[in-house]
Amino acid sequence: MRLESEALKEKILALSPDEKAIIAQEVWDSIEHFIDPEVEKAWLNEAEKRWQEIEEGKVETVPVEEALRQARNSIIK
Structure with missing residues (x-):
């Protein structure tokens, strides 16, 4: 920089x-x-798909603290 x-x-x-x-x-x-419009559209579609899965109970959310803990642990290993 x-x-x-x-x-x-x-x-x-x-x-x-x-x-x-x-x-x-x-x-x-x-x-x-x-930002490439196609990439933005793909991310929007993915976000909508994930939201639908949450709404339908197909997936369970994880609190941010737990997600960060898991991410840190995966980096350390």
Whole structure:
């Protein structure tokens, strides 16, 4: 990362959560057009499929704390 980028990152991280959220949204909006529409559609279809499986009781959700614990344990092994 360039020195200017690193300094900018440090300034952004020092902002309040609300200010960071606004900046994050504006940055995202500025690059959103680079997302391949086909990839975005595929992710949306996958999210809808997973939501339907949850609604139908085909799968069981896991609390985020448990999911993170499992992910960390899989990395450590």
